Amino acid sequence: MLIYLFLLLSFTQVTLFGLGGDPAAQALLEHETLTLHKWLTPDQLTDLMTMSRCLPGGSIFNTAVLTGYTATVGAFGNWGGVAGSLVSSLGLIWPAVLWAECAERLRKNEKIQLHIDCILVLLRPLVPGLIAAAALLLMNTENFGSPTESPWQLGVSIFLFLAALIGMGIYKIHAGVMILLCGIAGWILF
Amino acid sequence: MPVNLFTLFMAFLKAGGLTIGNGYAIVEPLRHALVSENKWLTEENFSADLAIVQAMPGIFSLNLAICLGKRIYGRRGMAAALTGTLLPAFVILIVLATCFESVRHFPAVETFLKGARPAIVAAVLLPCLKMWRHSGIVLSTVWIPVGAALAIVLLGVSPTYIIIALTALGLLYGFLVRADS
Numbered sequence: 001m002l003i004y005l006f007l008l009l010s011f012t013q014v015t016l017f018g019l020g021g022d023p024a025a026q027a028l029l030e031h032e033t034l035t036l037h038k039w040l041t042p043d044q045l046t047d048l049m050t051m052s053r054c055l056p057g058g059s060i061f062n063t064a065v066l067t068g069y070t071a072t073v074g075a076f077g078n079w080g081g082v083a084g085s086l087v088s089s090l091g092l093i094w095p096a097v098l099w100a101e102c103a104e105r106l107r108k109n110e111k112i113q114l115h116i117d118c119i120l121v122l123l124r125p126l127v128p129g130l131i132a133a134a135a136l137l138l139m140n141t142e143n144f145g146s147p148t149e150s151p152w153q154l155g156v157s158i159f160l161f162l163a164a165l166i167g168m169g170i171y172k173i174h175a176g177v178m179i180l181l182c183g184i185a186g187w188i189l190f
Numbered sequence: 191m192p193v194n195l196f197t198l199f200m201a202f203l204k205a206g207g208l209t210i211g212n213g214y215a216i217v218e219p220l221r222h223a224l225v226s227e228n229k230w231l232t233e234e235n236f237s238a239d240l241a242i243v244q245a246m247p248g249i250f251s252l253n254l255a256i257c258l259g260k261r262i263y264g265r266r267g268m269a270a271a272l273t274g275t276l277l278p279a280f281v282i283l284i285v286l287a288t289c290f291e292s293v294r295h296f297p298a299v300e301t302f303l304k305g306a307r308p309a310i311v312a313a314v315l316l317p318c319l320k321m322w323r324h325s326g327i328v329l330s331t332v333w334i335p336v337g338a339a340l341a342i343v344l345l346g347v348s349p350t351y352i353i354i355a356l357t358a359l360g361l362l363y364g365f366l367v368r369a370d371s
Contacts, residue, residue: 015248017353022250023317027342028349035346046307047294051286053313056210057279058251065280069287082284089280093272096248100256100268103242118367119360122334125327126356128318129335130349133342135315143307157308164312169319176210179309186305187298 003072004087006037011064011091016098020127025060027130029067030137039071043142050183053176064088156189191228195270198263201228202274206255216251216275220258230262251275 010032018025033039040048045063048070052062068088073081106112144161145153160182167173167181191197205219217240224231231239239261243253252272259271293299327335334356341347 013348013350015252017247017350018249019247019353019357021244021247023314023321024247024349024353025249026314031342031346031349035342036348043303043307046310047290047303049310050303050306051283051290053310054210055279055282055286056208057276057283058249060249061252061276062279062283065283066287069284070291073287073291078288081287085280085284085287089276092249093252096246096252096256097268099246099248100253100260103246103257107242114368115361115364118364119357121363122331122356122360123353124325125331125334126338126352127335128322128325128327129338130342131315131318131321132335132339133349135311135318136339136343138307138311138314143311153304156305160305161308161312164309165316168313168316175313175316179306179313182309183302183306186301186303190301190304 003075004084007068007071007084007087008091010037011068011088012095014060014064015092016095019123020130022058022060023131023134024127027134027137029060029063030134033067033071034137037071039067041142042138042140044070046138046143050179053179061089061092064092153190156185160185193228193230193263195263195266197228198230198259198267199270199274202255202259202271203278206251206271206275207278214250216254220254224258224262231258235261 011029013032014025014028018028030045033045034042045067048066049059049063052059052066055062065085065088068085069081072084076083106116141149144157145151147154164178164182167178168175173181201223202220205223206216209216209219221236225233225236236258239257240254243250243257246253252275255271255275256268259268261267263270294303322335338349338352341352342349
């Protein structure tokens with residue numbers, strides 16, 4: 001049962017400390033689910049993210065709901081899994097309500113505003129670092145294939161990774177479309 | 191339409207809950223529903239809230255629903271807006287999650303997912319490259335992103351600790367600046 005408490009605490013951190021918006025929250029989510037609690041393997045997490053991005057709602061919220069389900073369904077069955085995803089979403093929601101209450105009061109207070117500016121000087125450069133960490137935590141043999149056991153998968157994965165980066169970054173292809181295209185390429189190449 | 195909890199819920203359900211796409215995709219449908227169609231908010235109010243939400247920590251779509259719902263109908267409005275935004279995704283996700291593990295190992299699904307994984311990683315990394323240019327990183331602050339990324343990946347340090355430490359440093363810096371002026 002302790003796992004429900006950990007789910008609540010983990011996803012609370014994601015929105016309570018996710019300064020820098022969705023990309024920073026992604027790094028927190030990956031740290032909690034992959035490094036700290038090992039609820040999912042990296043390939044399981046990316047598969048859940050694939051599903052999350054093709055559905056309505058924010059991708060982080062969706063990933064958290066699916067993580068809550070997957071982490072608890074093995075031990076507690078289907079309804080236990082539903083409870084896990086409810087607990088995870090509650091963990092995400094309450095800090096957001098708290099921040100909304102604070103936001104307007106902080107804006108109006110000039111003394112606090114100065115402190116916020118000083119904190120932002122340090123936090124703004126941190127966000128790209130958090131995103132890089134989020135990407136690096138997913139770059140491993142589970143997601144890309146290993147050079148000794150599956151060199152073909154590794155080669156194709158690196159090619160698809162670069163193609164997706166160029167496609168979305170330079171040619172502005174929508175992320176959902178790009179993921180779909182790479183999935184179809186996977187059908188053909190694997 | 192007059193504003194009550196049900197109409198508010200329905201507006202957020204249609205505009206926020208059924209829009210596919212990441213984060214910012216819900217802004218335009220919401221602006222249309224709340225400002226143009228129902229006139230519950232003025233354009234200025236909407237833009238002001240949007241600016242606040244963009245600077246808030248956490249998940250953009252959640253924060254936006256909470257702030258706008260609260261602005262329109264107080265705390266109960268916040269709950270209605272939040273439910274409207276999250277309910278469709280939640281229901282679909284639960285249904286999908288129950289069948290996902292059993293179809294995950296079908297060859298067609300497995301090869302599709304293998305191809306999609308590198309693209310997901312690319313989609314995660316992409317904002318880093320964009321943000322690097324706009325975040326004003328200079329030689330004196332470049333240690334922050336590089337150090338943080340290495341600590342999180344190699345040492346398994348929690349991003350939470352890094353954020354708390356930098357916030358504390360920023361506060362200290364703030365008190366020094368104020369002592370100066």
